[in-house]
Amino acid sequence: MAAPVRLEVENLAWGPPGRPPVVSGVSFALAPGGRLAVVGANGAGKSSLLRCLYRVNRPRSGTVRLDGDDLWSLAPRLAARRVAAVLQETPPDFPFTVREMVEAGRTPHAASLFAGDASAAVVAEAMARMEIAHLAGRRFATLSGGEKQRTLIARALAQEPGLLVLDEPTNHLDIRHRLEAIRLLKGLDLTIVATLHDLDFAADMADAALVLDEGRPAAFGPVRETLQPDLIRRSFGVEAEVTSWRGGLRFAYSLPEDKA
Numbered sequence: 161m162a163a164p165v166r167l168e169v170e171n172l173a174w175g176p177p178g179r180p181p182v183v184s185g186v187s188f189a190l191a192p193g194g195r196l197a198v199v200g201a202n203g204a205g206k207s208s209l210l211r212c213l214y215r216v217n218r219p220r221s222g223t224v225r226l227d228g229d230d231l232w233s234l235a236p237r238l239a240a241r242r243v244a245a246v247l248q249e250t251p252p253d254f255p256f257t258v259r260e261m262v263e264a265g266r267t268p269h270a271a272s273l274f275a276g277d278a279s280a281a282v283v284a285e286a287m288a289r290m291e292i293a294h295l296a297g298r299r300f301a302t303l304s305g306g307e308k309q310r311t312l313i314a315r316a317l318a319q320e321p322g323l324l325v326l327d328e329p330t331n332h333l334d335i336r337h338r339l340e341a342i343r344l345l346k347g348l349d350l351t352i353v354a355t356l357h358d359l360d361f362a363a364d365m366a367d368a369a370l371v372l373d374e375g376r377p378a379a380f381g382p383v384r385e386t387l388q389p390d391l392i393r394r395s396f397g398v399e400a401e402v403t404s405w406r407g408g409l410r411f412a413y414s415l416p417e418d419k420a
C-alpha cells in the first residue's frame with residue numbers, strides 16, 4: 161500500500177469549454193490520511209470537483225497538488241499510481257470476471273519489472289479486504305449492485321493509490337454494507353475524498369466536510385463544526401436538527417413549510 165498523500169487544492173475553477181464555471185474558488189488542504197466529505201445539493205458541482213482530483217477535468221484555473229506535485233504536471237500513468245477513483249457509473253455489460261476487474265487496477269503499475277507476483281498478492285489482498293474473493297470467477301455483469309460496488313473499491317485498492325476519490329461510495333449498499341463500507345474506508349491508511357448525499361454517513365466517514373453551493377465553497381472545516389443546521393438550511397433548503405449519536409452525528413430534516 162502506498163503512503164497517503166497530502167492534498168492541496170488552491171483556488172480551483174472548472175467548467176465545460178465556452179460555458180460559465182461549474183465550480184470555482186475552491187481551496188482546501190488535507191493532511192496525509194485525512195478524509196473529506198464533499199456535500200451539497202444536486203448539481204452543486206461535487207462530481208465535477210472530484211473529476212478535477214482524478215485528472216479528468218483539467219482545471220480552468222488553480223491547482224491540485226499531491227505531496228506538492230501539480231497533478232497535471234505528472235504523466236498520466238504516474239498520476240494513476242497516486243490517485244484512484246471509484247465512480248457512480250458502473251461499467252457496461254462486458255465479459256470480465258471479478259478478478260480481471262480488480263487486476264485492471266494494476267494497469268498503472270504494469271510497466272514495472274518483476275511486478276507479476278507482487279501484483280497477484282496485491283489483487284488477492286484487495287479482494288479479501290472487500291470480501292469478494294469467493295466471487296473471483298464470476299462475471300462482473302452478473303453481480304448485485306453492492307457486489308459491483310465492492311469490486312470497484314477493490315480495483316481502486318489494487319491500484320495502491322495514496323489518494324482515493326469516491327463518488328457516492330455507499331450507493332447500492334444496504335444499511336449494513338453501508339456501515340461496513342464506512343468502517344472499511346476509515347480503516348484504510350489513505351487520503352480520501354468522497355461525495356456523500358447522506359450526511360449521517362458523511363459525518364461517520366469524514367473528519368472534514370466541504371459544502372458546495374452552486375459550485376462555490378459554502379464551508380470547509382471539521383465535520384461537527386461545519387454540518388450545522390444554518391448551513392444545511394442555506395445549502396439544501398431544508399430545516400435540520402443535528403444530534404450526537406454513539407460518537408457520530410444524526411440528521412433529521414423537514415421542508416421549511418412543514419414546520420411543526
Ligand SMILES: Nc1ncnc2c1ncn2[C@@H]1O[C@H](COP(=O)(O)OP(=O)(O)OP(=O)(O)O)[C@@H](O)[C@H]1O
Pocket residue numbers: 176182200201202203204205206207208209
Ligand atoms: N461536461 C459538462 N458539460 C456541461 N455541463 C456540465 C458538465 N459537467 C457538469 N455539468 C453541469 O454542472 C453542474 C454540476 O454537475 P455535477 O455533476 O458536478 O453536480 P453534483 O453536485 O455532482 O450533482 P448530483 O448531486 O446531482 O450528482 C450540473 O448542472 C451539470 O449539468
